[in-house]
Amino acid sequence: xxxxxxxxxxxxxxxxxxxxxxxxxxxxxxxxxxxxxxxxxxxxxxxxxxxxxxxxxxxxxxxxxxxxxxxxxxxxxxxxxxxxxxxxxxxxxxxxxxxxxxxxxxxxxxxxxxxxxxxxxxxxxxxxxxxxxxxxxxxxxxxxxxxxxxxxxxxxxxxxxxxxxxxxxxxxxxxxxxxxxxxxxxxxxxxxxxxxxxxxxxxxxxxxxxxxxxxxxxxxxxxxxxxxxxxxxxxxxxxxxxxxxxxxxxxxxxxxxxxxxxxxxxxxxxxxxxxxxxxxxxxxxxxxxxxxxxxxx
Amino acid sequence: xxxxxxxxxxxxxxxxxxxxxxxxxxxxxxxxxxxxxxxxxxxxxxxxxxxxxxxxxxxxxxxxxxxxxxxxxxxxxxxxxxxxxxxxxxxxxxxxxxxxxxxxxxxxxxxxxxxxxxxxxxxxxxxxxxxxxxxxxxxxxxxxxxxxxxxxxxxxxxxxxxxxxxxxxxxxxxxxxxxxxxxxxxxxxxxxxxxxxxxxxxxxxxxxxxxxxxxxxxxxxxxxxxxxxxxxxxxxxxxxxxxxxxxxxxxxxxxxxxxxxxxxxxxxxxxxxxxxxxxxxxxx
Numbered sequence: 001x002x003x004x005x006x007x008x009x010x011x012x013x014x015x016x017x018x019x020x021x022x023x024x025x026x027x028x029x030x031x032x033x034x035x036x037x038x039x040x041x042x043x044x045x046x047x048x049x050x051x052x053x054x055x056x057x058x059x060x061x062x063x064x065x066x067x068x069x070x071x072x073x074x075x076x077x078x079x080x081x082x083x084x085x086x087x088x089x090x091x092x093x094x095x096x097x098x099x100x101x102x103x104x105x106x107x108x109x110x111x112x113x114x115x116x117x118x119x120x121x122x123x124x125x126x127x128x129x130x131x132x133x134x135x136x137x138x139x140x141x142x143x144x145x146x147x148x149x150x151x152x153x154x155x156x157x158x159x160x161x162x163x164x165x166x167x168x169x170x171x172x173x174x175x176x177x178x179x180x181x182x183x184x185x186x187x188x189x190x191x192x193x194x195x196x197x198x199x200x201x202x203x204x205x206x207x208x209x210x211x212x213x214x215x216x217x218x219x220x221x222x223x224x225x226x227x228x229x230x231x232x233x234x235x236x237x238x239x240x241x242x243x244x245x246x247x248x249x250x251x252x253x254x255x256x257x258x259x260x261x262x263x264x265x266x267x268x269x270x271x272x273x274x275x276x277x278x279x280x281x282x283x284x285x286x287x288x289x290x291x292x293x294x295x296x297x
Numbered sequence: 298x299x300x301x302x303x304x305x306x307x308x309x310x311x312x313x314x315x316x317x318x319x320x321x322x323x324x325x326x327x328x329x330x331x332x333x334x335x336x337x338x339x340x341x342x343x344x345x346x347x348x349x350x351x352x353x354x355x356x357x358x359x360x361x362x363x364x365x366x367x368x369x370x371x372x373x374x375x376x377x378x379x380x381x382x383x384x385x386x387x388x389x390x391x392x393x394x395x396x397x398x399x400x401x402x403x404x405x406x407x408x409x410x411x412x413x414x415x416x417x418x419x420x421x422x423x424x425x426x427x428x429x430x431x432x433x434x435x436x437x438x439x440x441x442x443x444x445x446x447x448x449x450x451x452x453x454x455x456x457x458x459x460x461x462x463x464x465x466x467x468x469x470x471x472x473x474x475x476x477x478x479x480x481x482x483x484x485x486x487x488x489x490x491x492x493x494x495x496x497x498x499x500x501x502x503x504x505x506x507x508x509x510x511x512x513x514x515x516x517x518x519x520x521x522x523x524x525x526x527x528x529x530x531x532x533x534x535x536x537x538x539x540x541x542x543x544x545x546x547x548x549x550x551x552x553x554x555x556x557x558x559x560x561x562x563x564x565x566x567x568x569x570x571x572x573x574x575x576x577x578x579x580x581x
Binding site: 127250 | 304305307308311312314315316317318319321322323325326328329330332333336383386387389390391394401403404405407408409410411412414415416417418419421422423425426427446449453477478479480482502505506507508509512513533536537540551552555558559562563565566567569570
């Protein structure tokens with residue numbers, strides 16, 4: 001009886017250990033899988049050529065990723081510029097100012113934003129943001145804009161990363177012990193002074209890390225961006241032109257490339273770029289966040 | 298005195314900015330929901346949610362998107378069960394078998410945080426390569442596999458957070474009674490049940506709304522799949538494909554499907570908040 005119980009415990013432990021290790025290795029397997037699939041195109045063209053050329057003609061065997069990379073960077077940049085101040089202020093308000101009753105109203109709203117699927121944001125973007133840009137905003141700056149633009153994609157993306165940023169910021173701010181704030185209040189500092197000089201200063205690294213996490217989330221967002229970005233293979237000159245981010249490229253062309261091995265490989269390379277960027281950004285910022293949590297606790 | 302005044306001004310200015318941010322957040326939520334509800338409400342009918350696509354469906358003739366609803370439910374149901382089966386042991390292992398400052402636990406948590414950040418389109422592309430490797434084609438099974446992989450990190454992270462706050466004394470009490478670590482599972486599971494519920498709801502929400510991952514792996518079909526090897530439609534993809542049609546009737550059905558999807562997600566989100574409020578005191 002006794003030995004059977006101990007045996008069971010051992011068996012369970014070994015099984016769980018294997019499950020855990022397999023799921024850790026999954027990150028590596030994913031990288032290797034994508035790399036192997038993109039090996040054909042990497043063998044044919046140099047990495048630099050792929051990343052710096054802007055000629056995209058799959059039928060002629062030309063694969064330049066520059067327009068897609070620039071498109072992704074533009075869209076992500078606008079999304080962060082729009083979402084960062086709003087979410088930082090929202091998070092400060094919620095942790096430093098708001099009464100419990102206010103929090104009870106705001107959190108469900110953020111929950112809803114976080115839960116809505118990408119395709120819903122896509123519809124909202126095409127019905128609300130795109131017309132506003134093409135009819136109201138763009139005419140002040142350029143002669144003509146379809147509305148399906150860098151700006152539209154950036155705005156939709158900004159809304160989508162807002163709940164993530166707010167929740168990361170709140171987590172970061174709540175690591176700061178109450179005593180530090182109390183010390184500042186006791187010296188006669190106002191709430192905002194306390195926030196600026198104590199909370200924000202203590203969590204500076206965490207704020208940067210959270211923003212990097214949000215950037216990496218924005219990089220990979222597919223369907224919503226695909227629906228409002230216009231999908232034109234050009235390097236946009238201003239925010240009122242169409243663009244074509246990397247995830248949209250993969251999603252749009254997946255079906256048709258199956259007959260051409262090099263084309264498939266090119267799309268896999270696109271996925272590999274996304275994976276590597278996200279991997280590096282995530283590992284760095286998570287380590288910063290772990291460190292900070294440990295230090296302040 | 299002047300300094301005192303400027304600090305009061307600063308306080309007021311930033312308070313106003315915060316209120317503006319709040320208004321933006323609520324405005325956006327309202328705008329999104331209003332857009333979907335007003336468009337979807339006009340378009341939806343009982344026929345749409347209860348019938349399969351009929352002949353000429355994609356040129357605006359009759360039929361509904363029951364295929365997409367059922368397809369989504371199949372994929373979400375199966376992957377949620379699989380996800381639970383895989384992630385509960387991992388969470389238990391991280392929190393009970395491993396010590397607090399274990400290197401393995403640190404690396405595992407980092408790995409799941411990273412996996413959580415990997416975009417679903419990359420899961421889709423990777424899932425597709427696995428399927429090619431295994432000789433599978435786009436199918437219900439493929440969709441289930443990819444969505445399971447996609448939601449496991451969400452499961453593990455959410456449950457892990459709930460379990461980390463779990464008081465160690467209870468574990469010590471079970472050991473004192475002579476229980477093995479495996480046998481304490483019963484106690485732990487009961488204690489973190491609300492955490493499991495929240496994690497499940499979050500995962501279902503993510504699984505049902507994801508389009509990019511199932512795009513290549515589950516395919517699309519007008520019929521309800523009867524075998525794992527058949528292709529299946531999903532709600533988000535049904536919205537996406539119908540929306541790109543130039544025919545207004547088809548686009549209207551996309552709005553109706555979007556409304557159905559939104560309602561499902563809203564219910565899940567409200568239930569999730571209910572569980573977190575009800576069962577955890579320290580949570581925000």
